[in-house]
Amino acid sequence: MTERVVEMRHITKRFPRVVANDDVNFRVHSGEIHALVGENGAGKSTLMKILYGLYQKDGGQILIRGKEIDLSSPSVAIEQGIGMVHQHFMLIPPFTVAENVILGREPKRGKIFNDRKKATQDIRGLSKRYGLIIDPEAKIQDLSVGLQQRVEIIKVLYRGAEILIMDEPTAVLTPQEVEELFTIMHSLKREGKTIIFITHKLKEVREISDWVTVMRDGRVVGVVKTEETTEEELARFMVGREVLLKVEKGPSQIGEVVLRAKDLEALSDRGLPTLKGVSFEIRAGEILGIAGVEGNGQTELVEVLTGLRKVKKGRIVLGGKEVTNASPRMIFESGVAHIPEDRHKRGLILEYSVEDNLILGHHYKPPVRKRLLRLNFKRISENARNLIKRFDIRPANKELLVSSLSGGNQQKVIVARELSRHPWLLIASQPTRGVDIGAIEFIHKKILEERERGKAVLLVSAELSEVMSLSDRILVMYEGRIVGEVDPKKTKEEEIGLMMTGATQQVASSK
């Protein structure tokens, strides 16, 4: 029988607004791949950050290889052979791979200087042993997300970790890269490493893990052996009720072309071409889904369409009006609403109240504004009261800072504001990212309502199942191009998944 390498007992962790871990017991045995699953905010990352010494527990005990350890800082964890690949990469973009890897544990030459040569050699050695091919001299900012993740893993191995914590490592990978990652994980396991693997994708749990711990609301609600369970059972565990993720979609009337994009080309923030000639149309009454692995130009496409990024080439015509490189305000004036992918960065002013956030974008014109630039406060609170009720925003207090709302309710604020504009075209980007199941259902319902009212919707999501269930038509994006158009009713997820990796190209059939 294998050793119990990690044992966390009665762990409690409180944050000012929530109890993130509530009397959690969690144990892992050596040499296993142990999946940790649960909804957003269930407390998975918190638990792992405690194990890595980043957070300090408010109560409980941690035993590593049977010995109680006070994990007061990551250094202690590293000493104990624990390594962590974070959900948000902890890499320093302007540094090289080698610099990132050796940071904090630099090989020295003459007791003073960094020994670059040795660092490079060490990394090459690790690369070879685990199949993690990488150029040690490359700068992080020039690497793809998948390669960056490799660096994270090498960082951990370089420190001699025996226990690897991987927080949602697959969320940002292409299916291809996921496969590569799994191969690496298998080879790590063969070398005797223990892996704790956090994911939202139950398929992956099935594929790679030996054991599963399920968390809900800060508590552990189940520990099961992977081969003795099913995806359905895990889902039930996670949510606490039977889940029906099927969306009820009514019929709709396809109408005029609302938006026409032609040969769009644009550069990324770093000045590299990311849109390489994208063309499509959206008609009234349809939901056009854009599927693709993140980082293939979807973000830039949405920004270009909403005026947040300039195009190098191409044209955008909205309801017969040219809006190429128009300002966000002009595009909004032409009847476009936008649910942005990053609600913290774009969608909300976190230090503004709910009611103030509910006027962002139409704060400058009547009826919100009166004469002499004066704001119409009566109107603003009326608007807030209305939307809070209609969109069930909780708590129903318009004066709260929006930052104090839960992610799901923050997203509802954005959806409420954008839909209250009565747009012709709704551009929804990752509309349900990081929100709980209740809110997901609600937002899906609202998007479908727009479609039934004869509005056009452009839906961009990394969640293939979301795109599949909502869209009338799906465009697949890969490396800044549209590589195919499919009918979700007639296509299997696997097929689209394959297209997302660029494996198959399909000529857009509808044109």
Add this chain to the structure above:
Amino acid sequence: MIKREKLLEIFTPLLAVIAAFLVGGIFILIIGQNPIFIYGKLFSGTLGNPYGIAQVLFKATPLIFTGLAVAFAFRAGLFNIGCEGQLYIGSFLAAYLGFTLVGLPGFLLIPLCILGGMVGGALWAGIPGILKAKRGAHEVITTIMMNFIALALTNYLIVRYFHMPETVHTQSIALVARIPRLSTIFPKFSGSPLNYSFFLALLACFIVYYILWKTSLGYELRAVGLSPSASEYGGINIPKSVILTMAISGALAGLVGVNYVMGYKYYFEQGFAGGVGFMGIAVALLGRNTPIGVILAALLFGLLSFGGLIINAYVPKELVEILQAIVIIFVIASSKPFRDYIMKLKKKTLAQGIAGTSKE
């Protein structure tokens, strides 16, 4: 609990100020004086008689303008370190209009001169604004550089063209352009140059409050200050609001000239401001970047500044500069322990079980 937070927020700076005075007391002891005696002098000399009060208000007036300028820019996410330069250019322009347009009647000339001060400041602040908006040059450095350039430029104008013989000031502005002193209606204030620009300063505070919190423009500027990317998403033109913010901030700084040129000396004098622009940064911060706070902080600094003169006979007046620095340091350093304390309170209430129900 909300109440306790509010109370704490008011009392923390107050405690910091008191603590700063205690530390200042140590300096007084070091030079062998009695802190109680010195502080007694300081307060009785400033607040103990009408003239002292008037002097404190007079000293506070320019600080309100510059503090307001810094606070306004800060609210919109910009750091205006260049008030000093802006106020010189603004004041010069105000004076220039005042002594060239001598034929005009007062009801025209006074507003024109005030406008001149604002325009001068706005132009000088607008340059860093444009450099930031168009070229991404950091305003902290550019405004500092603009200070040096403003000093050199006004010196050039004075020394080469506009100075009265043997002096470093311009000729006087027209009689009708002069702003009356308050001592004309409150004889008790006589001797103090306190003038109506003090009310202009209060009015400016109100207008800034109004713009920031009551208008769509203020909504936009504050939004840019809090989150440029969300503001861009919300259709706000960021470059435009950066330039506008700097211009308004500079215009506020330029109003210092109204107090000095139109209300006190009646001419522009090289180097008259003596660091009022830099002090504005401290005033703004101490006032938590709110107009009311700026007024209170300006009064405190005005008190210290005039008080320095009063205790000059007993202790080096630099004690006051040290005191001001300590006040700033204590006030900014105390906000973190204050936040921590609030967090702890919240966590404690959570632990007591009230929390379980509040989740989502």
Add this chain to the structure above:
Amino acid sequence: MWQTIFSLVMVTQTIRISIPYILASIGGTFSERGGVINIGLEGMILNGAFCAVLATWYTGNAWAGVIAAVIGGALTALIHAVVSIRYKANQIISGVAINLFAVGITKFILKIVFHSSSNSERVAGLPLWKIPIIDRIPVINTIFSTPLILLTLGIIILSHILIFKTPFGLRLRSCGEHPQASDTLGVKVNLMRYSGVLISGALAGLGGGWLSLDQHCFTDGMSGGRGFIALAAMIFGKWTPLGATGAALLFGFAEALQIQLQSAGVKIPTQFVQMIPYLLTLVVLASAIGRAVPPAADGIPYEPSED
């Protein structure tokens, strides 16, 4: 005229004027590479200058002054460090307060010790080293005969090595770019930031020591805005010691040029000549070369984890 402008005198003068700029801007580089903005360089220069004179006055030995300058600058920086690292206060405001504090405290003690509001007594200075052959080579002889210039030369090279070739530098830079990442690798972010700020104070203080020891006296407010120029040099030099040195030399040259133009009787009014360094900075900041990217986490207090 051009002959005098580009003479050897100009070269040595440029070097001499640049010394405080070089030291303070390298200091700023250390601080900001670690993620702490340092507007307080000006005050650290001033305090360094004063401590140098004070220590030299009491000991009679200028080397004691040099050490005191370093310590004085570092202690001033410690205030900035505690306020902005420990208490996570606004770093720009803290710097402004530091500058104010330095003006006040130096004058305060000046009055107590030297009974003067403007100058200290004259103190000993550092000896000039005479090295036989080198002594005859112009420019080089100035460098090698002036101990602090030589020291500065060493500091430039050492700083470059320290920042770019050693574990310390790697860690320091990582804290200025992405302190969370550093923290997860066991790098003590606060420790690194403290060291960065303290080094910046020590170097700025040394720059002040050069100012006052070269004059053999302290004069009220003798830093005269040099800290701000150093800040600009640091940015212009893209937060690298060598770059900062280059920029500092450029500003020094602009000033030396300004002195030369004045005495050459050039018809440009002094005021405009005086503006040259500042205008140059503006032009640089607005132009393509000036668009350097600061360390990503520069000026952002690091909140270790949860709270």
Add this chain to the structure above:
Amino acid sequence: RKEEEVEATLRVGLVFDVGGRGDKSFNDSAYRGLEKAKEDLGIYYEYIEPGEGSDRESGLRMLAYQNFDLIFGIGFMFSDDITHIAREFPEKKFACVDYTVQPGREIPSNLAALKFREEEGSYLVGALAGLLTKTNKLGFVGGMDIPLIHRFESGYKAGVRRANPKATILVGYAGVTGEAFKNPAKGKEIALSQYGQGVDIVYHASGSTGLGVFEAAREKKVLAIGVDSDQYHEAPGYILTSMVKRVNNSVYNTIKDTIAGQFKGGVHIFGLKEDGVGYVYDENNRDLIPDEVRKKVEELKAQIIAGEIEVPRE
């Protein structure tokens, strides 16, 4: 403290110029006058060092409110304020060093305007430098670029030209703000640059900045000329002479006159004639100045006193 105040023959208040006590030139000269008056005449005094602009007026007013009998303002920047305050407090006496007379402004009878002809003293040290230069190159270092300092410059230049038409004069100003009077590092660099170009004597009118000029002179082992006070002791052996402006005497004499009840308002001019300005010639620098040179300079002095030479002020 109170006791000496009560027993004092006269209570004198004084407000310094920027730089304040200890500047080793202008302000210190005024301070010496005060000290001497205290010793010789038994006065009581207090002084104030103003910070920013409006402190000058407040300082004067504060002293006027308290029971001081005679109040000094040191520096031309006081001219306006002291005129107003003298009018406000007609029972008190005031005196202002470097008072600026403005057309159309009457000087109150209780205000003594003490004016110096710096250009005359500068003329003489200029002549001295012109006669003694071996390189025919001379330097001038000014503090802030303002009319008052221009006066030193123009007197100096005129003196040099008169004594040595072949000499060229290099001029440098330290800056354009008040800081320019306290930037010795800049002063040293300007002087070094001038010495580097062959200048062998530099005259400065730049407050503390001049201390840097002296350092340069020491380093280059050449000569400099001090200003306001006798600055010999700042760099013994390297100070050719100093253009002294006897502020101390004017302060002392004003106090003395007041005690004697002979205070006189209005303009008092201190030029060479009144021995208000001059150059230092004593045991310290006697060896540096040959007798025939001294004789020539004295001749010029006599000519100025006689009104035969008009020294330019701008």
